[in-house]
Amino acid sequence: ERITQTVEITKHVVDIEEKGVKLRLTIVDTPGFGDAVNNTECWKPVADYIDQQFEQYFRDESGLNRKNIQDNRVHCCLYFISPFGHGLRPLDVEFMRALHQRVNIVPVLAKADTLTPAEVERMKNKIREDIDHYGIRIYQFPECDSDEDEEFKLQDQALK
Numbered sequence: 001e002r003i004t005q006t007v008e009i010t011k012h013v014v015d016i017e018e019k020g021v022k023l024r025l026t027i028v029d030t031p032g033f034g035d036a037v038n039n040t041e042c043w044k045p046v047a048d049y050i051d052q053q054f055e056q057y058f059r060d061e062s063g064l065n066r067k068n069i070q071d072n073r074v075h076c077c078l079y080f081i082s083p084f085g086h087g088l089r090p091l092d093v094e095f096m097r098a099l100h101q102r103v104n105i106v107p108v109l110a111k112a113d114t115l116t117p118a119e120v121e122r123m124k125n126k127i128r129e130d131i132d133h134y135g136i137r138i139y140q141f142p143e144c145d146s147d148e149d150e151e152f153k154l155q156d157q158a159l160k
Contacts, residue, residue, distance in 0.1 A: 009049050026072060043095040050074045050102050076139065077103045080110040083119075087126040088134075096136045104139040107131070 012027045030046055053073045060069045077099060081092055088096075096105055107127060112120050131138060144156040 009045060028074060042091070043098045046095075047098055047102065050099065054102075074103050077105045078108050079105050080108050081127060083109055083111050083115055083123060087123075088130040093130070093134050093136070096131075096138075097134060100137045105136070106139045 008029075008031050010029045010031065012029065014025045014027065016023045016025055028049070033042060033046070050073075057069070057071060057073050060066065079092070079096060081088065096107075099105060109120065109123055109127070112123075115123065141156070141160050144153055148156070
């Protein structure tokens with residue numbers, strides 16, 4: 001019997017407090033994404049979920065009781081890219097092109113610790129080329145303030 005394609009969406013909520021600042025972090029995981037033989041439009045449930053969260057926030061903002069609104073919008077997508085291959089797969093391109101207008105995408109090279117530094121650099125360059133070629137917009141780190149010290153500026157540049 002053929003197993004149907006399933007992309008689950010699971011939420012994990014973590015309350016973080018650091019230096020007196022409280023933050024509720026919601027991590028949304030999508031187990032099953034890309035596991036099917038036919039991955040046609042498997043990104044659709046993820047896009048629908050993101051849209052639903054924005055619509056809910058908009059409805060809450062438009063309502064009368066706006067004091068206790070919970071912001072469940074998706075602000076950032078960490079998209080893990082397989083280190084085994086030659087750049088982005090068609091599924092990666094399709095997913096990122098479908099979502100880059102909706103959410104900040106941060107591509108992450110998965111299992112990079114299994115590669116040599118030269119392989120990591122080669123893979124990153126190939127992924128950057130593919131992202132440029134397909135016109136995918138990814139999150140760009142903001143410029144650091146001009147009054148920062150030189151060491152911080154160098155760290156900031158390395159992260160970029």
